[in-house]
Amino acid sequence: MNIVVCLKQVPKKDSILRIGSDGKWIDERDISYEMSEADAYALEEALRQKEKHGGEVIVVSLGPERARQSIKEALAKGADRAIHLFDSVFDTATDSAAVARAISAALKDEKYDLILTGLQSDDYGFAQVGLIVAEQLGLPSATIVMEVQPEDSAVRVKRELESGWFQWVRLPMPALLTIQSGINQLRYATLKGIMAAKKKEIREVKAADIGLTSDDLKPGQVIERAYLPEKTKRTEFIEGKPAEAAAKLVEKLRFDARVI
Amino acid sequence: MSQGILLFIEQRDGVLNRTSFEAMVAAQGIASATGEKLSAVVLGKAIDGVASEAASKKLDAVHTVQDDKLAEYTPDGYVAALKQVVEKLDPRFVILSHTYQVRDFAPKLAASLGKTFVTDCVGYRVEGSEVVFTRQVFQGKINTDVRMVAEPPILASFQAGAYRADKAEAGDSAAPITPFEINLTDVQIRTQLEPKFQEAKQAVDLSQAPLIVAVGRGIKSQENIEMVQKLVEALGAEIAASRPICDNEWLPMDRQIGSSGQTVSPKLYLAVGISGAIQHVVGMKNSQTIVAINKDAEAPIFDIADYGIVGDLFDIVPALTAEITRVKSEGK
Ligand SMILES: Cc1cc2nc3c(=O)[nH]c(=O)nc-3n(C[C@H](O)[C@H](O)[C@H](O)COP(=O)(O)OP(=O)(O)OC[C@H]3O[C@@H](n4cnc5c(N)ncnc54)[C@H](O)[C@@H]3O)c2cc1C
């Protein structure tokens, strides 16, 4: 079974985010990056399926030079090869439809049974790229997937619904699934894996290679301003050294809020 | 030329999803600010009740789309049906609520129409005939104002809780309900559905707990949960968690609070090392008193906290445990 995993590199979870000087995105200096969380789970799921059923795991990532780091990590964990969509022409692809167009075009000549994406990215959080790829490639899809059971020419998946409900659905393959965090337990790359990854292919793909021009990659929506949200509620902040703050808080909870 | 606004009303088993009324608040606001007419669309099989419930609101029309292929929700059925509706009505905006169902089909709908879709918005601003949408990035840590450059129809979904359902304006008289003719004969439904279910072992019911201490990824590792457990014991509280803690199996699934976990409203909700992503917040925002301990003063959890301590939880939690133990041992 051949599985494509769409993988995005995003600022690390604990990053201190500041607004950049153009006021339209974050200041990307001094930020370290990692694989978007749900994508790490999608990759892990692909590797587990490959271990059970054989086949190849192909990683696709659109991003700048630094995205190579996350691609290498995926190869070190066991992916077989990678496609890196890396070209300044992709810089204008800032909305989900444009990113999806590039990914779909890059996958046109690939043979796959499943495409896995994260259910949403940790930076933009569009929750769209995977499904747009599915539509562009004519694939059936299921979102927020918590379990994957391949059958002969179909795949049975457990979807998460709201408030603790689930549903199994079956789709003919090839299909696209968006994977929810927590579907499995993530592995770490081993030293052996890191060494093996050095020999694996990372194919750099430019827009022209897949027949796209900057016109095809124009976004349908643009961010005109990024800013810290205004706090709508007035939180009473309690200051002081830990013991002091703890004493003040307990007093507030006992005598003002009267909850303990 | 595109005209009017279309609101998607979600239903399951003939029950209207209340978040559709939240999105309706935004849709009504945009309609009145732009002078556009507002209609709603309901898909399904036996949906007359849902349609008349929607029609009691201030709307210009309610369209019902009934077909055997829409009896149960599938992305193929919904995309095919709504594509026909949107192409025929050609509205300027299609407004939806950002539910799990909408996440499952609306991006495909937008792609099949070749239109842009702005997801999970928390607000909007009308500028002349244009609408600028506000959506959060980085899990609520940063807001962005997003301008549409694509041709209409423009699809926009609103986050759960962005507006209050009870603020949806009622109409002076019931809006006309009209069946909308579409043709799904050639549409193939590729998804086969099994019955919905809940995991059987929901061992703990946190909804009745008066005091909850919830722990998030700030705790760093499983061993450190012990430290929070001590605070829980000192308080006589229940322990709960954000999703990543349960994903990592540091605490069982049934301790998870949020859109895919339990919904609670205790007297005290103490959030330790939790950032306050919307999917967590929907499960606890109605708590009577919310306290947050977080090293990041900008963490979204402080948006809803009554009391906050900005600092390292590894210093503050033990201090708090000691203080509570001390106060309790003094009795009374
Ligand atoms: C469809 C869907 C459903 C979801 N359902 C749920 C759900 O039901 N429940 C849920 O919780 N999440 C859910 N999520 C995930 C949610 O979006 C967030 O990813 C999650 O809530 C984040 O958990 P967290 O706050 O513990 O972790 P993080 O966001 O990583 O936050 C950790 C926090 O700890 C703070 N911190 C770190 N170190 C320290 C320290 N030493 N001292 C003090 N503070 C520290 C950091 O400043 C940060 O604010 C869902 C997501 C999706 C897409």
Ligand SMILES: Nc1ncnc2c1ncn2[C@@H]1O[C@H](COP(=O)(O)O)[C@@H](O)[C@H]1O
């Ligand atoms: N630049 C990218 N490169 C590769 N995959 C991506 C990219 N952007 C988004 N994706 C995939 O699409 C999923 C959803 O992203 P989003 O629509 O931005 O929330 C992510 O979890 C990834 O799997």
